[in-house]
Amino acid sequence: MKFVTLVAMVLLFFSADKSSPIKPVKATSTNEFLNSIGVNSAISARGEKLDKTIEAIKYTGIRWIRSGYEGGVSIDDYKTVHNATGVKYSYGLMSGGTDIARLLKDARVLANMGALLAFEGNNEPNNWAINYKGKKSGKNESWLGVAQLQNNLYKAVKADPLLKKYPVWNLTEGGAQTDNTGLQYLTIPAGANTVMPAGTQYADYATCHNYFSHPSHPGLYDNQTWNAADPGPACKVDGLYGNYGKTWAHNFEGYTEEQLADLPKVTTETGVTIQGDFSEEKQARLYINLYLSQFKRKWSYTAVYLLRDRSDEDGNQSFGFYQKDYTPRKAAVYLHNLTTILADKGTVSKAGSLAYAIHNKPETVHDLLLQNSNGKFQLVIWDEKAAGTDEVQIRFTKKHAVVNVYDPTVSASAQKMLNNCSAVMLTLNDHPLVVEL
Incomplete structure (x- = not known):
């Protein structure tokens, strides 16, 4: 599946930038x-x-x-x-x-x-x-x-x-x-x-x-x-x-x-x-x-x-x-x-944490870490830029076997599927992307 739109371009980074500390973030129930x-x-x-x-x-x-x-x-x-x-x-x-x-x-x-x-x-x-x-x-x-x-x-x-x-x-x-x-x-x-x-x-x-x-x-x-x-x-x-x-x-x-x-x-x-x-x-x-x-x-x-x-x-x-x-x-x-x-109707008895950092994050970019009742993390990242784009890098402490990236302005299906991924690059402008791990 190709991922061609600029607002949702995802590139796999094999060499993660170490300039921003990666810290655990507590999730909220989806x-x-x-x-x-x-x-x-x-x-x-x-x-x-x-x-x-x-x-x-x-x-x-x-x-x-x-x-x-x-x-x-x-x-x-x-x-x-x-x-x-x-x-x-x-x-x-x-x-x-x-x-x-x-x-x-x-x-x-x-x-x-x-x-x-x-x-x-x-x-x-x-x-x-x-x-x-x-x-x-x-x-x-x-x-x-x-x-x-x-x-x-x-x-x-x-x-x-x-x-x-x-x-x-x-x-x-x-x-x-x-x-x-x-x-x-x-x-x-x-x-x-x-x-x-x-x-x-x-x-x-x-x-x-x-x-x-x-x-x-x-x-x-x-x-x-x-x-x-x-x-x-x-x-x-x-x-x-x-x-x-x-x-x-x-x-x-x-x-x-x-x-x-x-x-x-x-x-x-x-x-x-x-x-x-x-x-x-x-x-x-x-x-x-x-x-x-x-x-x-x-x-x-x-x-x-x-x-x-x-x-x-x-x-x-x-x-x-x-x-x-x-x-x-x-x-x-x-x-x-x-x-x-x-989509989720179950509850998380005890929400977990995910260690990540968003490098090159401007003041218009925001993130919300959710956890589905099936245990999957859903990292929602959205930009509130009235015009133009921002590129941000998401880095993790470890490689994740499967990372799916969704763009709700395109469809409800994954726009990009990555394997053994420890960092991704998102090009954002004025709407959210969902990174599912």
């Missing part, structure tokens, strides 16, 4: 990474069709769907999709929702069928205000009602014998709060001087909509998804720091940079429309980079917006893995290839 891959979908509402949703989930290998009761989808449809695909759901109040009792009632059904992943608070109260206990809250009003609702959701979940084991994800865009209700914390610490008292619990996980292309930093640039996943102030978009470090609307102080680095966190929306610099090809490559960057930077779950383009909204509706008629975009094909290459 299954854990695959479980992090999610999407926003209305499942069988807003023009989406149940059978097509099932087909799309199966093809892409997506493991969870972000949803909520305000979408109008029946629990029977949730059950049908789960039974057909194994997909799980984060279930939330979504835009403007306040009915905690209803949310928990449906969640118990999902939990009993093994389909519940987590709870989520309100969707972007800065855009969709709520009416809670007779008062309007959110947008430019006081956010006290929004904060009280989130606290009451947390308490209700943790008081329920069946549901208390499931995590609560915070509401999104807490960085827009008009008054310092403390929504920049999971639990308000002593001395925070917030409107809600110290000890108020909101969530187990911080939640963001860190779209990697954002009005605050538009266009295509190096390390695009890597930067959006940055937990600190270096993030150029609407990320963790602006919602949990120092709030972007009124600069309320939250966690320190050191605390943000290890804060439990999830992303329930991110993506980009096809326009300008973002062609269908570029969107597809960024989407697979996105899942890798987020996971590497300790985001436990990431959902792209959307599975299928909206047919009930105006404007540029080209976020989706699928067009309105369910024609798969390249993003769907590339994700299918990546999840097929990595």
Whole structure:
């Protein structure tokens, strides 16, 4: 089999460069990474069709769907999709929702069928205000009602014998709060001087909509998804720091940079429309980079917006893995290839380590070492170079009998198979390669 594309050229090095130390790297379960891959979908509402949703989930290998009761989808449809695909759901109040009792009632059904992943608070109260206990809250009003609702959701979940084991994800865009209700914390610490008292619990996980292309930093640039996943102030978009470090609307102080680095966190929306610099090809490559960057930077779950383009909204509706008629975009094909290459549903009881070094590694090249339940290592290496290429050498401490190299932008089959290999050379630009040992 010939390997002819420049972006995925692999050359065997018989004489390894000794200038970079080779050290053991602890692997992460492949299954854990695959479980992090999610999407926003209305499942069988807003023009989406149940059978097509099932087909799309199966093809892409997506493991969870972000949803909520305000979408109008029946629990029977949730059950049908789960039974057909194994997909799980984060279930939330979504835009403007306040009915905690209803949310928990449906969640118990999902939990009993093994389909519940987590709870989520309100969707972007800065855009969709709520009416809670007779008062309007959110947008430019006081956010006290929004904060009280989130606290009451947390308490209700943790008081329920069946549901208390499931995590609560915070509401999104807490960085827009008009008054310092403390929504920049999971639990308000002593001395925070917030409107809600110290000890108020909101969530187990911080939640963001860190779209990697954002009005605050538009266009295509190096390390695009890597930067959006940055937990600190270096993030150029609407990320963790602006919602949990120092709030972007009124600069309320939250966690320190050191605390943000290890804060439990999830992303329930991110993506980009096809326009300008973002062609269908570029969107597809960024989407697979996105899942890798987020996971590497300790985001436990990431959902792209959307599975299928909206047919009930105006404007540029080209976020989706699928067009309105369910024609798969390249993003769907590339994700299918990546999840097929990595395919695994087993667990690793104790992840192993692989000794390797990446020589000549620029700041746009990143790596994630995974281990499949069959014991094989899958070293994923991706470049976030907006233009041009980088050549890097991967060196090992010993020769590996078989090394397969995959390029998900080409197919789910190995593009190069090497024998007795102790070093390889990869030419990278803007998407991942998988080196399987």
